Amino acid sequence: MQPRVLLIQPPIEDFYITPIRTYPLNLIYLASALEAAGIEVSILDCLNPLTRRTLAYPEVFDYLKEYYDPNEKGPTKLFGHYYRFGLSDEAILQHIETFAPDIIGISANFTAYFDAVETLCQKINKAFPSIKIILGGYHATVFSDAIKQRLPFVDLISGEGEAALLTMLGIDAAPFNFETFIPDHHLINPSLYPMHRQNMAALVASRGCVKACTFCTVSSMYGRSMRWRTVEGIMAEMKTLYDTRHVRVFDFEDDNLSLNRAWFMALLTEIIATFKDIRLYAMNGIALETLDQPLLELMWQAGFRNLNLSLVTAQESEQTRLNRGTNNTIFDRVVKEAKAIGFAITAYFILGLPDQTATDIKETLSFLYKYDILVAPSVFYPPPGTPLYNDEPWIMCRSSAFALNPSTFPRSEQVNIFRRVREMNLARHLSLPAMDKPLYLPTNRPEENC
Numbered sequence: 001m002q003p004r005v006l007l008i009q010p011p012i013e014d015f016y017i018t019p020i021r022t023y024p025l026n027l028i029y030l031a032s033a034l035e036a037a038g039i040e041v042s043i044l045d046c047l048n049p050l051t052r053r054t055l056a057y058p059e060v061f062d063y064l065k066e067y068y069d070p071n072e073k074g075p076t077k078l079f080g081h082y083y084r085f086g087l088s089d090e091a092i093l094q095h096i097e098t099f100a101p102d103i104i105g106i107s108a109n110f111t112a113y114f115d116a117v118e119t120l121c122q123k124i125n126k127a128f129p130s131i132k133i134i135l136g137g138y139h140a141t142v143f144s145d146a147i148k149q150r151l152p153f154v155d156l157i158s159g160e161g162e163a164a165l166l167t168m169l170g171i172d173a174a175p176f177n178f179e180t181f182i183p184d185h186h187l188i189n190p191s192l193y194p195m196h197r198q199n200m201a202a203l204v205a206s207r208g209c210v211k212a213c214t215f216c217t218v219s220s221m222y223g224r225s226m227r228w229r230t231v232e233g234i235m236a237e238m239k240t241l242y243d244t245r246h247v248r249v250f251d252f253e254d255d256n257l258s259l260n261r262a263w264f265m266a267l268l269t270e271i272i273a274t275f276k277d278i279r280l281y282a283m284n285g286i287a288l289e290t291l292d293q294p295l296l297e298l299m300w301q302a303g304f305r306n307l308n309l310s311l312v313t314a315q316e317s318e319q320t321r322l323n324r325g326t327n328n329t330i331f332d333r334v335v336k337e338a339k340a341i342g343f344a345i346t347a348y349f350i351l352g353l354p355d356q357t358a359t360d361i362k363e364t365l366s367f368l369y370k371y372d373i374l375v376a377p378s379v380f381y382p383p384p385g386t387p388l389y390n391d392e393p394w395i396m397c398r399s400s401a402f403a404l405n406p407s408t409f410p411r412s413e414q415v416n417i418f419r420r421v422r423e424m425n426l427a428r429h430l431s432l433p434a435m436d437k438p439l440y441l442p443t444n445r446p447e448e449n450c
């Protein structure tokens with residue numbers, strides 16, 4: 001008999017969350033691969049609909065109390081309380097009892113949030129010792145040995161999950177081929193993921209990234225090469241979402257969506273020919289050096305209106321050291337071309353990189369503030385699986401921790417700059433003409449370009 005499988009997007013605990021980007025695409029891929037092999041699957045997305053509960057301030061974050069004051073009011077307020085976002089463990093156990101799965105797969109993507117996953121696993125194992133628990137995702141991949149020691153009763157999958165999960169379940173399925181596979185989103189309720197009061201769906205058109213930015217974990221999952229889906233397959237996925245699930249907003253979560261120019265142009269051309277009333281996003285960002293005027297024109301026609309551009313730093317020596325493969329001249333050209341077409345632009349820089357100083361940041365900011373764009377700080381977090389990770393405690397691998405506090409660029413200065421940039425953006429956002437307004441104020445959410 002085939003097993004019943006429950007896939008869980010777990011709750012997270014932090015000072016904030018970015019609700020518009022919690023679409024459980026990883027579980028949709030896994031569920032679709034299992035269903036294609038005839039297995040009964042259900043998805044429990046603990047983050048949608050979103051609930052939150054205030055938690056006691058964790059002791060480990062006591063040093064943040066001077067910056068994150070729950071009583072502070074007003075639009076420039078930083079963070080306040082520490083929250084549990086998502087279902088309680090009790091509600092999850094209740095759901096497990098009702099669905100009665102044989103196997104539970106839990107996403108352990110985030111190193112910083114593993115505490116909540118660990119506790120959940122212990123409770124599931126206690127209440128339902130016969131259910132097999134499988135963990136996968138970035139954290140499970142990079143720290144599999146350490147997790148195995150802490151949770152000897154769980155099984156771990158490293159790397160991409162589809163084929164590995166089928167193999168672990170003893171299912172002899174045709175090999176999973178990302179390029180031709182079309183994920184089916186039917187297991188989630190599309191109206192739980194709205195944007196612009198429309199149904200939104202996330203998708204990926206490619207996997208991996210050829211860039212080697214030293215702060216990015218993506219290669220630990222996907223290596224340093226890229227794979228692209230067929231344009232027909234992506235169009236079939238989008239059409240089904242449009243026709244049967246009334247999706248009108250599509251967010252590509254690719255890591256380098258526009259690198260393969262001919263393929264991306266073919267995709268955009270098909271989208272233009274097929275849809276007239278959709279909005280497109282690449283919220284995870286789009287690589288500057290791949291963009292030029294003809295490509296931007298096509299993106300606009302296809303339904304893109306906002307661009308998230310990651311400059312990281314305006315110091316050219318740092319761009320080289322971090323392997324960015326881009327520079328200020330390219331940024332200047334792209335911003336001018338994109339503004340001339342009408343795009344609203346948010347440019348990201350990383351605040352608090354190792355060896356950075358406040359002077360470096362001021363240089364970056366004075367470069368970025370020359371343009372009529374929003375400027376967003378991505379607060380540096382130790383990135384597991386990269387050379388910039390130095391055995392920091394797992395819980396610190398999040399932006400809101402302001403984990404690094406070097407004497408050359410103390411945390412207090414980093415927070416100060418973070419706050420100042422938010423104030424500037426608020427002023428700019430309010431003064432932008434309505435058409436140019438982005439949908440959200442990115443500086444409230446330092447993780448957007450994670």
Ligand code: B12
Nearest residue numbers: 021026105106107110111136137160161217398399447450
């Ligand atoms: C979308 C996204 C988000 C969304 C949330 C997504 C979600 N549903 O939870 C948002 C924007 C909220 C987000 C936030 C953060 N993110 Co983020 N995010 C991503 C991003 C860009 C795409 C994820 C995605 O949907 N991919 C598409 C799916 C299909 O692929 P996948 O997730 O890799 O899943 C495959 C495998 O991982 C595996 N797998 C995954 N889950 C499971 C479960 C099981 C059971 C199995 C068997 C396998 C398996 O199989 C899947 C299919 O092959 C990734 C980078 C990336 N390319 O993956 C970073 C990434 C996951 N984020 C990362 C981080 C660190 C964060 C932050 C914690 C950073 C911060 N600023 O503090 C914040 C959290 C802030 C907050 N409080 O909300 C890191 C994780 C590294 C780590 N070890 O912690 C990544 C890898 C970014 C990076 N470049 O390094 N993120």
